Amino acid sequence: MNAPILRARGLTRTVELPDAAALQILRGVDLDVAVGDHISIMGRSGSGKSTLLNILGLLDAPSDGTLEFDGVPLQRMSAGRRDRTRGRGVGFVFQQFNLLPGRTARENVEMPLLYEGGRGFWRRRALATEMLERVGLGARLDQMPDRLSGGEQQRVAIARALVRSPRLILADEPTGALDVDTGAVIMDLLDAIATQAGAALITITHDPHVAARAQRAYRLADGVLHETVPVLEPTAAALAGAGDAS
Template identity: 55%
Template sequence: MRGIARTFEVPGAPPLQILTDVNLDVAAGEHVAVVGRSGTGKSTLLNLIGLIDQPTSGTYTVERQDTRRLGEARRARLRGRTFSFVFQSFNLIAGLSTTENVAAPLLYDTGSAFWTRTRRAEELLAAVGLEEKIGAPIGNLSGGEQQRVAIARALARRPRVILADEPTGALDVDTGALVMELLERQCHETGAALIVITHDLAVAGRAHTQYRLDHGVLTPITVHHERTGGLDEFTEEINAVPEEAAS
């Protein structure tokens, strides 16, 4: 991303500037965290990265393709084969079983991916520690188990990038740590990049690269971890931006 801005038109009011001059590079296999308070544009940024939305200005290149030059059909194909999403609210389909939820993205594929979707879903459920929940109703699962199903579903199409929006926000600390370990392990095994949007510095501290999004501006930071009196404490510092980069 280079010089990305996103502005929304508001009837009877000046345009609302959500993102301003965002620059971001993510490599294959990299784990990136973006922290920020509610309302700072984190979800807007995630939607732009995942090709759900388009920037007002700036350039965005995915796998050497300038996304500005893509029609909607080509954008949809690129989005489908490159990105998967993990949401805080899980977004699972209540009327389907665990296996059917994980297999759902493969319904849009063709060939062997379509015909072997149930077997792939069962393998992924086993990979996230839910072998005993294969075929179970979603409503019978705990929050942590539902989040694991969501992760398995995100991996179904073997994405190049996993976008996780507050993946631990609805979980307790221990379950959240297990979910992050699971995401990291799966990305390590597949070589996928992991981009996590979070307000939690403990979650951000697990990433290779960290940023803070504030008032639409994305700034590199470093999250420090200290253990004091048996408690984990996390602080951040803003990384100095090289003069040539700033210019």
């Protein structure tokens, strides 16, 4: 196995509530993520999936436990180093596309490169163009987000997340705002680009069909990750086909 990009041991997250007992969201999460891994995490609403994703993406810190990124413990990182590590090493794709409405598709993808030094900053227009071409939007570079379909907006969001060539991609319900067919196309694209880039991909999802694409699938329950195999319910098309066959 390749050396882990992420190594989590015993992660907990507790939130203090006024006039109530503390809320324990994560109770001891262990996870190793290596280059090329594709991992899915499922769980009911409120189970702490997004909390875990924020910790793995260096947006938040655990209450207890250890998290290492490329062998460096989170506790030893200054705030500045953590921000630089997240900016260069982690790409985020969310259910809500979070595109800037007053910017074109290309300008949205350029945004992360404004914080890049040297070559990345000066080549940001070319790099954004190349990334949008890779996701099939070479003809839509100068379109505003409100002129793009939901699937196209998600493609722009994926291009923005990957333009700095992160080693870890975190996708939080990336197909949740899309219809089934468009969602399948987006997952095909995300899988392909992650594989081509040699990046690890962690997908948070409620959809067992999306989870089943992963090499390793987990369910977050009672604050702990349990490795599992998604149980796929038959689609309407499959049921119709079975009825025709009978």
